[in-house]
Amino acid sequence: MQAAQHAGHAGHHDHDSHGHGPTGIMRWITTTNHKDIGTMYLWFSFAMFLVGGAMSLVIRAELMSPGLQYVAPEFYNQMLTLHALIMVFGAIMPAFVGFANWMIPLMIGAPDMAFARMNNWSFWLLPPAAILLTASLFAPGGAAGTGWTLYPPLSVQMGMGMDMAIFAVHILGMSSIMGSINIITTILNMRTPGMDLMKMPLFCWTWLVTAFLLIASMPILAGAVTMLLTDRHFGTSFFNAAGGGDPVLFQHIFWFFGHPEVYIIALPAFGVVSHVIPAFSRKRLFGYTSMVYAIAAIGLISFFVWAHHMYVTGIPLTGQLYFMYATMLIAIPTGVKVFNWVTTMWRGSLSFETPMLFALGFLVLFTIGGLTGLVLAMTAVDIQLQDTYYVVAHFHYVMVAGALFSAYAGLYYWLPKWTGYMYHEGIGKLHFWLSMIFFNIAFFPQHFLGLAGMPRRIPDYAQQFADFNMISSIGSFGFGFSQLLVLVVVFKAMKGGVKADAKPWDGAHGLEWTVPSPAPHHTFEDPPPFDPAEAHG
Amino acid sequence: MARHSSNRGDNKGDAGRLPVRSAGLLLAGLLGAFSNAAYAAWELNLQMPVTALARRVYDLHTLLTWVIFIIFVGVFAVVTWSIIFHRKSKGHKAANFHDNTAVEITWTVVPTLILIAIAFPATSALVEMRDTSQPDLTIKATGYQWKWGYEYVTGDAAGVKFMSVMSTPREQIENKAPKGEHYLLEVDHPLVVPVGKKVRMLLTATDVIHNWSVPAFAVKTDAVPGFLRDTWFRAEKEGTYRGQCSELCGKDHGFMPVVVEVVSAEKYAAWVADQKKAMAASADDPTKVWKMDELMARGEKVYATNCAACHQPNGAGLPPAFPALDGSKIAKGPKAAHLDIVMKGKPGTAMAPFAAQLSDTDIAAVVAYERNAWSNKLGELTQPAEVKALRGK
Numbered sequence: 001m002q003a004a005q006h007a008g009h010a011g012h013h014d015h016d017s018h019g020h021g022p023t024g025i026m027r028w029i030t031t032t033n034h035k036d037i038g039t040m041y042l043w044f045s046f047a048m049f050l051v052g053g054a055m056s057l058v059i060r061a062e063l064m065s066p067g068l069q070y071v072a073p074e075f076y077n078q079m080l081t082l083h084a085l086i087m088v089f090g091a092i093m094p095a096f097v098g099f100a101n102w103m104i105p106l107m108i109g110a111p112d113m114a115f116a117r118m119n120n121w122s123f124w125l126l127p128p129a130a131i132l133l134t135a136s137l138f139a140p141g142g143a144a145g146t147g148w149t150l151y152p153p154l155s156v157q158m159g160m161g162m163d164m165a166i167f168a169v170h171i172l173g174m175s176s177i178m179g180s181i182n183i184i185t186t187i188l189n190m191r192t193p194g195m196d197l198m199k200m201p202l203f204c205w206t207w208l209v210t211a212f213l214l215i216a217s218m219p220i221l222a223g224a225v226t227m228l229l230t231d232r233h234f235g236t237s238f239f240n241a242a243g244g245g246d247p248v249l250f251q252h253i254f255w256f257f258g259h260p261e262v263y264i265i266a267l268p269a270f271g272v273v274s275h276v277i278p279a280f281s282r283k284r285l286f287g288y289t290s291m292v293y294a295i296a297a298i299g300l301i302s303f304f305v306w307a308h309h310m311y312v313t314g315i316p317l318t319g320q321l322y323f324m325y326a327t328m329l330i331a332i333p334t335g336v337k338v339f340n341w342v343t344t345m346w347r348g349s350l351s352f353e354t355p356m357l358f359a360l361g362f363l364v365l366f367t368i369g370g371l372t373g374l375v376l377a378m379t380a381v382d383i384q385l386q387d388t389y390y391v392v393a394h395f396h397y398v399m400v401a402g403a404l405f406s407a408y409a410g411l412y413y414w415l416p417k418w419t420g421y422m423y424h425e426g427i428g429k430l431h432f433w434l435s436m437i438f439f440n441i442a443f444f445p446q447h448f449l450g451l452a453g454m455p456r457r458i459p460d461y462a463q464q465f466a467d468f469n470m471i472s473s474i475g476s477f478g479f480g481f482s483q484l485l486v487l488v489v490v491f492k493a494m495k496g497g498v499k500a501d502a503k504p505w506d507g508a509h510g511l512e513w514t515v516p517s518p519a520p521h522h523t524f525e526d527p528p529p530f531d532p533a534e535a536h537g
Numbered sequence: 538m539a540r541h542s543s544n545r546g547d548n549k550g551d552a553g554r555l556p557v558r559s560a561g562l563l564l565a566g567l568l569g570a571f572s573n574a575a576y577a578a579w580e581l582n583l584q585m586p587v588t589a590l591a592r593r594v595y596d597l598h599t600l601l602t603w604v605i606f607i608i609f610v611g612v613f614a615v616v617t618w619s620i621i622f623h624r625k626s627k628g629h630k631a632a633n634f635h636d637n638t639a640v641e642i643t644w645t646v647v648p649t650l651i652l653i654a655i656a657f658p659a660t661s662a663l664v665e666m667r668d669t670s671q672p673d674l675t676i677k678a679t680g681y682q683w684k685w686g687y688e689y690v691t692g693d694a695a696g697v698k699f700m701s702v703m704s705t706p707r708e709q710i711e712n713k714a715p716k717g718e719h720y721l722l723e724v725d726h727p728l729v730v731p732v733g734k735k736v737r738m739l740l741t742a743t744d745v746i747h748n749w750s751v752p753a754f755a756v757k758t759d760a761v762p763g764f765l766r767d768t769w770f771r772a773e774k775e776g777t778y779r780g781q782c783s784e785l786c787g788k789d790h791g792f793m794p795v796v797v798e799v800v801s802a803e804k805y806a807a808w809v810a811d812q813k814k815a816m817a818a819s820a821d822d823p824t825k826v827w828k829m830d831e832l833m834a835r836g837e838k839v840y841a842t843n844c845a846a847c848h849q850p851n852g853a854g855l856p857p858a859f860p861a862l863d864g865s866k867i868a869k870g871p872k873a874a875h876l877d878i879v880m881k882g883k884p885g886t887a888m889a890p891f892a893a894q895l896s897d898t899d900i901a902a903v904v905a906y907e908r909n910a911w912s913n914k915l916g917e918l919t920q921p922a923e924v925k926a927l928r929g930k
Contacts, residue, residue: 066720067712074788074858141858147785153762154745154787157887159858232885241763247746248761282625284635312748312783313759314766317667321660328652332645339644342612345619347632352620360616367612371605378655380662381598383757384583387748387783452580453752455783458791460710462721467579 029124032116033521034101037123039418041098042411044126046486048090051134053480055083060442062459064473066466076459077145078161082133084148085165088261089172090130092403096268097122097179099410100207102418104183106512106519107201109192109528114185118178125175132168136161147457149258150225152239152250156232163232166225173218180211187211192511194530198292201510202285205292206271209299213260213267216303221257224250248313255306263302265399267295269366269406270337273359275510276409277341280356281348282507287340294333294340301330311382320379327377334370338363353505354428358409361436362401369397372447387457390450396443405435408486415493416500420518423493427485434482441475509534584752587774587799591755593662604655666755669769672737676728680740680747680760680782681894682887683789683846687728690739694809697816699726700894702842703792707850710792722779727796731805732775740766744889748784751797757783772799787887788859789846821898823921829909832918836906839899844907847887852911859887863911872919875904876927892928897921 022030031037058079062070071079101119105112113119136143141159144150155162187208191200228250230236237243239250278285285291307315307323315323341363350356372394376382385391408431415423445468450456454465461469503513511530515523586592623629674692678685681700688698704725708714717723730736740749740760750757754770757780772778780795800808827835841850844862848854852863862868867875879900882890891900898921905919 066716068710069712072855073791074855077785077788077790145787151746151785154785156885157745157787241761246764248759248764281623281631283631283633286635287637287641288635290641312757314761314764317664320663320667324659324663325656328656331652332648335648336641336645338612342615342619343640344635345616345623347629347634348619348623349625349629349631350619350623351625360620363616364613367609371609374605375598375601378597378601378659380594380659380666380755381601383666384594384598384752384755386757387750448579448581451583453584453780455750455781455791457785458781460721460791462719463716464580 030120032112032120034105034113034116034119035418035519035521037113037119038098038100038102040123041094041101041126044123044130045091045093045095045098048086048094048130049483052083052086052091053483055079055086057477057480059083060473060476063461063469065470066461066463068460071459073459074145075142077147077457078137078143080457081144081147081165082137085133085168086130087399088148088265089169090126090133092265092399092407093172093176094126095407096207096210096265096403097176099203099268099272099407099414100179100183103414103512104186104204104207105190106417106515106523107204107510108187108190108195109511109524109530110186110190111522111524113182114190115178115182119182122175122178122182125171125178129168129171129175132164132171136164136168139164149251149254150228151254152228152231152247155228156239163229166229169225170222173222176214176218180214183207183211184215192524192527192530194532198289199530199532202274202288202291202295203268203271206267206274206295209295210264210267213264213299213302217257217260217264220253221261224253224257227253248310248315251310251313252307255309256303258309259306260299260302262398263298265403267299269362269403270295272406272410272413273341273362275508276355276359276413277344277363279413279505279508280353280359281345281350283344283348284509285340286343286346287336290336291340294336297333298330301326301333305330308377308379308382311379312386324377324379328374331370331374331377338367338370349507353412354423354425354432355409355413357429357432358405358412361432362405362409365397365401365405365436365439369394369401372397385450387455388450389446389454389456392456393443393446393450396446400439400443408432408435411486412489413505414512415490416504417512417515417517417519419490419493420500421493421495421497422500422504423489424497427489427492431482431485431489434485435479438475438478438482442472442479443475445469445472445475586755587753587772587776587778588755588770589773590662590665590770591753593658593665594755597658597662600658601655604651666768669737669767671735672769673734674730675737675739676730677739677741678728678749678760680742680744680749680786680793682744682787682889683782683793684842685724685728685747685749685793685795686894687726693806694812697809697812699812700842701726701728701796703794705792719779721792722781722794722796724794724796727777727798729798729800729805729808730772731802732772732799735769735771737767737769740768743893744887745786746784747782747786747793749780749795750783751778751780751795753778753780754797756780759784772797775799775801792846821896821921823897823925825898826920827898827901827905827918829905829916829918832902832905833909835898836902836904837910839895839903840906840910843891843895844903852907852913862907863913865913868907868913869915872904872908872917872923875908876900876919876924879904880924880927897924897928900924 021027028040062076139159139161141161143161144158144165146155146158187204227238231239237245239245239247274285305323305327307319308327311320376385376394412423412428449465449468454461500517502516511528583595583598586595675690677688677690684700684702686700689695701724704723705721709716709720740758742760742762744762747760748757749760756768756770758766758768776799778797782790782793847859848862852861854861867878880890880892882888901919901921901924908915908917
């Protein structure tokens with residue numbers, strides 16, 4: 001790490017200038033600066049969020065009333081597949097990598113990420129993968145229409161779009177693994193003197209665990225899709241019963257990646273919220289130590305619960321029982337985290353700026369998603385609800401409300417640090433309330449649809465499901481268009497407005513608030529002094 | 538508000554069994570105020586169970602819903618209290634506590650105890666669910682893209698087999714005709730079972746993974762190609778119960794319903810006798826030599842049931858995934874190659890092998906139809922004997 005630190009020092013005495021590198025587009029293509037790369041990750045993820053969001057509106061338009069109105073069933077299947085792949089791999093994951101790039105060096109007092117050039121490559125792998133995914137729509141036979149789970153033998157039937165999706169997943173996996181190695185190395189080696197692991201900001205802890213989850217699970221996914229590729233083109237029979245294989249094997253491998261993936265998305269979201277809630281409660285985070293242990297426990301247990309996605313595949317009774325108990329176990333550390341956040345607020349001095357509103361929105365909605373997850377953990381009940389809209393509602397409460405709301409909390413919280421100007425509080429609050437209201441209109445009725453037995457991934461439905469689907473579609477259109485307000489907020493804050501102080505939030509703690517706003521291009525070229533009292537939120 | 542709960546069977550269950558349900562009805566009434574759809578059914582809960590097992594699942598779900606509701610209210614009562622009384626704008630000063638081991642141990646141990654308490658009913662329901670031993674009759678269901686095939690393996694009806702295809706007309710799906718009461722949840726041949734008997738379902742598939750699901754029985758099990766899975770139910774009430782394929786299986790995944798008719802022992806015996814008679818009567822003489830108009834009439838029916846979903850009624854297909862037959866190289870080329878692809882399918886694509894699904898006569902008729910319909914006017918006949926000769930090759 002000495003080398004990296006030297007690289008950070010070399011020649012850059014003029015903190016605020018970046019005039020000694022390429023300019024224009026080449027600056028962004030060649031940059032090794034963690035702030036530039038963080039910014040690119042965030043813009044990329046927002047662009048993908050709009051693409052994936054547009055696809056979800058195609059889905060909801062078709063489902064607005066019974067009958068086929070706008071799209072053919074096979075195109076509908078492609079939309080739901082790409083919506084999920086783009087949202088998971090293109091929008092949510094890169095968004096939190098963007099936060100990690102921007103904030104981890106600032107939080108631990110490091111000059112940059114450990115492997116600055118690899119960091120550049122981690123980002124620039126993403127656009128080709130995104131192009132492969134979206135361009136697969138125009139391949140002969142269209143994109144993969146299998147759902148993001150890519151189950152064979154259906155995925156073996158697909159056309160060339162499937163191969164493009166497989167290569168996109170390979171590239172995204174490489175990017176994630178490189179990003180993770182970078183984050184782990186940075187956190188373990190580049191903390192400012194005196195910052196022990198147990199005094200480190202919680203966002204860094206969540207990313208440390210997440211990065212290990214990524215390194216352990218992404219190669220599994222890469223292996224699964226490679227086996228799919230050879231089954232498709234080279235005559236292997238991993239998943240073909242006629243050749244001695246087993247289609248269900250794919251599901252085991254996929255979900256061995258897929259369940260940790262849920263926590264790869266959720267943990268950094270927990271990290272952001274663990275900064276925002278203490279800042280606006282003007283009180284230190286309650287139970288820091290138990291939070292760290294809960295994060296580690298969630299990360300570990302997430303590898304032992306994968307087959308709860310497969311209760312109806314015919315796994316043995318003993319398997320079902322084991323996975324049910326293991327899944328119930330994960331509720332305990334998750335509960336600990338929620339109780340800690342609630343107690344952090346208790347007897348604080350609360351104010352409700354936009355970051356706090358989104359953090360509270362996260363708390364309410366993520367708790368609902370977590371509690372319906374407990375219902376789904378019970379195998380006998382899950383068998384009624386598997387592959388219905390109850391599951392769709394459940395994971396949107398966890399993913400949209402969990403990850404997206406937390407990302408917005410982080411965006412509003414750190415935007416003054418990034419742009420140097422305060423965002424427009426009125427538009428921010430409007431964005432929150434529209435998101436909160438429309439999100440619930442869109443997704444809460446889906447619980448009822450699922451209970452009544454409406455299967456997911458169908459382009460048309462029986463008539464008793466018509467009313468709730470209409471409400472859900474109206475909600476999703478409202479939710480989708482409300483998100484454009486983010487662009488207004490960000491552009492306004494980039495252009496100017498009220499100058500932000502180095503520490504615009506009176507309750508905030510941490511090293512990131514010791515540098516000016518906007519953060520200079522190079523920060524912490526010398527390790528900053530560390531005050532344990534300011535350790536974390 | 539008109540209520541046609543077509544998805545839950547024709548019997549009206551014991552509504553209001555549990556408080557959740559009455560609260561649901563109240564909410565439904567409020568929502569109904571701005572509804573004008575003819576088939577509005579604001580269902581807020583699981584379908585009414587008609588098996589003892591489904592009732593256990595229903596009650597387990599109700600218990601869990603109360604547990605999570607109470608936890609949610611408890612947690613957010615605290616949050617709401619903080620939001621109202623611990624505001625900066627009211628001048629509340631922040632306290633300075635950030636650790637309490639006793640509290641942390643409590644909120645680790647108490648949820649653990651709640652989970653252990655829930656685990657007992659959850660475990661026993663699951664153990665019962667998986668006990669498929671000692672059935673009164675066994676039926677094999679095979680998933681095809683996109684229909685179900687049923688074959689009675691044991692019991693009085695042993696040997697009876699038929700295909701069960703969605704019977705909702707295309708015009709209703711394309712909004713060219715008003716939708717019927719059981720839109721998308723109706724089939725030409727429902728599965729018929731006797732009331733009060735333990736029915737074991739064996740499940741498999743030929744092409745991709747499907748899922749056989751009937752919510753009123755709490756039954757949902759994957760049909761995996763190349764493997765047999767099993768599940769069971771014992772329906773307590775006569776009636777028609779409807780479900781849908783519950784695993785994405787391609788283009789027409791939304792259009793392969795499961796319909797089960799539960800009938801009395803007498804009606805079941807009569808139905809079995811009818812089926813056996815009908816099977817005997819419809820058995821084709823494999824040596825018969827068919828004329829063109831007979832082949833075309835029979836072939837058109839077979840085509841509509843088995844081929845039209847992909848290759849389209851007008852033979853134009855949905856290229857490139859589902860090629861056109863009108864003017865195609867195979868449909869206008871050598872007959873041997875045409876018969877081969879129909880009987881053996883094309884691996885790696887959605888083209889399934891039909892040799893096991895269709896009789897010699899059906900295959901001969903559909904091949905003859907495809908070679909003479911639309912612009913493919915080859916004028917050539919295909920006879921069942923030709924198909925028979927190819928079997929086993």
